[in-house]
Amino acid sequence: xxxxxxxxxxxxxxxxxxxxxxxxxxxxxxxxxxxxxxxxxxxxxxxxxxxxxxxxxxxxxxxxxxxxxxxxxxxxxxxxxxxxxxxxxxxxxxxxxxxxxxxxxxxxxxxxxxxxxxxxxxxxxxxxxxxxxxxxxxxxxxxxxxxxxxxxxxxxxxxxxxxxxxxxxxxxxxxxxxxxxxxxxxxxxxxxxxxxxxxxxxxxxxxxxxxxxxx
Amino acid sequence: xxxxxxxxxxxxxxxxxxxxxxxxxxxxxxxxxxxxxxxxxxxxxxxxxxxxxxxxxxxxxxxxxxxxxxxxxxxxxxxxxxxxxxxxxxxxxxxxxxxxxxxxxxxxxxxxxxxxxxxxxxxxxxxxxxxxxxxxxxxxxxxxxxxxxxxxxxxxxxxxxxxxxxxxxxxxxxxxxxxxxxxxxxxxxxxxxxxxxxxxxxxxxxxxxxxxxxx
Numbered sequence: 298x299x300x301x302x303x304x305x306x307x308x309x310x311x312x313x314x315x316x317x318x319x320x321x322x323x324x325x326x327x328x329x330x331x332x333x334x335x336x337x338x339x340x341x342x343x344x345x346x347x348x349x350x351x352x353x354x355x356x357x358x359x360x361x362x363x364x365x366x367x368x369x370x371x372x373x374x375x376x377x378x379x380x381x382x383x384x385x386x387x388x389x390x391x392x393x394x395x396x397x398x399x400x401x402x403x404x405x406x407x408x409x410x411x412x413x414x415x416x417x418x419x420x421x422x423x424x425x426x427x428x429x430x431x432x433x434x435x436x437x438x439x440x441x442x443x444x445x446x447x448x449x450x451x452x453x454x455x456x457x458x459x460x461x462x463x464x465x466x467x468x469x470x471x472x473x474x475x476x477x478x479x480x481x482x483x484x485x486x487x488x489x490x491x492x493x494x495x496x497x498x499x500x501x502x503x504x505x506x507x508x509x510x511x512x
Numbered sequence: 513x514x515x516x517x518x519x520x521x522x523x524x525x526x527x528x529x530x531x532x533x534x535x536x537x538x539x540x541x542x543x544x545x546x547x548x549x550x551x552x553x554x555x556x557x558x559x560x561x562x563x564x565x566x567x568x569x570x571x572x573x574x575x576x577x578x579x580x581x582x583x584x585x586x587x588x589x590x591x592x593x594x595x596x597x598x599x600x601x602x603x604x605x606x607x608x609x610x611x612x613x614x615x616x617x618x619x620x621x622x623x624x625x626x627x628x629x630x631x632x633x634x635x636x637x638x639x640x641x642x643x644x645x646x647x648x649x650x651x652x653x654x655x656x657x658x659x660x661x662x663x664x665x666x667x668x669x670x671x672x673x674x675x676x677x678x679x680x681x682x683x684x685x686x687x688x689x690x691x692x693x694x695x696x697x698x699x700x701x702x703x704x705x706x707x708x709x710x711x712x713x714x715x716x717x718x719x720x721x722x723x724x725x726x727x
Binding site for chain 1: 522529619621622650653662663666690691692693694696697699700701704706709710711714717718719720721722723724725726
């Protein structure tokens with residue numbers, strides 16, 4: 298399966314590229330700048346010759362991928378997602394975004410649609426299956442390949458089959474996937490990211506995650 | 513230390529009364545109806561003769577307690593908290609409330625003040641120290657005294673000393689207290705309750721809780 302990571306040159310994108318690449322998925326790293334995507338893809342490939350990764354422009358990456366992961370800043374969502382509308386038709390789109398408001402601790406901006414994932418779903422329309430996931434896994438930990446990943450990832454979405462595909466991906470990189478419910482639950486997942494960033498600052502840590510007990 | 517549990521005749525109130533009573537705190541169980549408070553207090557006392565518990569009207573309970581826990585429905589907050597304003601002066605007030613909107617899964621109502629805890633803080637004013645806690649511990653598990661409590665409780669508040677008092681209480685009943693930051697973070701704690709209720713429904717469980725990893 299080819300996984301496209303849109304806006305994949307940031308820490309979350311690079312981390313997912315590495316872990317999913319190591320798990321055997323073929324990675325298409327997308328960026329607004331194809332050149333930058335190529336540079337980062339080459340950099341990751343040099344350090345990890347066993348992964349299959351290619352740097353591309355966002356639209357080309359989305360066109361070529363079987364499943365699309367979005368790791369784009371909230372402020373770029375309207376423009377970027379609209380451009381990808383055609384390319385993601387019929388595919389699973391995994392949103393990892395948060396409308397973060399910086400601060401100590403950070404908070405999240407109120408998204409009129411309810412959550413960033415719902416906003417993306419509204420832009421894309423029903424022809425792609427939007428799934429919200431990977432909000433509680435630290436980008437830092439994803440990139441530290443010598444460290445084992447622990448913790449759960451909550452998965453929200455309105456399409457059960459799409460959630461199952463994402464659950465398998467999560468398991469392959471060491472996370473326990475937990476179905477958190479319909480896409481509207483994503484607001485809580487997104488708030489958890491801001492909580493964890495705040496706790497990392499407070500406790501001077503980098504990789505705080507979440508596990509659910511008595512489940 | 514005498515702990516008053518306001519609106520303490522519900523499941524969360526009874527559960528906290530039992531666990532804190534077992535931990536050696538003296539419990540003042542408050543209700544709008546003193547008679548109902550007395551009935552529940554007697555019922556708990558009969559099954560657990562080692563706990564010290566008394567049923568009282570909410571205001572009397574708040575007057576007599578050294579620390580106040582609120583386990584009241586969101587819809588009663590305006591009226592109940594306003595009535596307690598004088599009684600809680602100079603005390604720590606622990607809010608456990610959530611503006612829950614029923615559903616499968618449930619969600620939370622948007623509170624204009626940012627969170628229920630901030631709303632309570634606005635009503636009470638600066639003379640009491642509001643701390644938000646106990647949002648991720650299942651009322652069911654609290655009442656099952658044969659089961660050990662596991663998991664973390666996030667603690668939010670603007671007064672460090674008050675948070676430390678609540679942290680000690682949490683530890684005494686088996687929870688790991690984690691400082692989540694200022695009171696404004698409570699919105700996330702409150703959303704976590706709704707997430708956990710939804711997950712309990714989805715996974716057919718009763719006591720799902722949360723633990724933070726890599727901390």
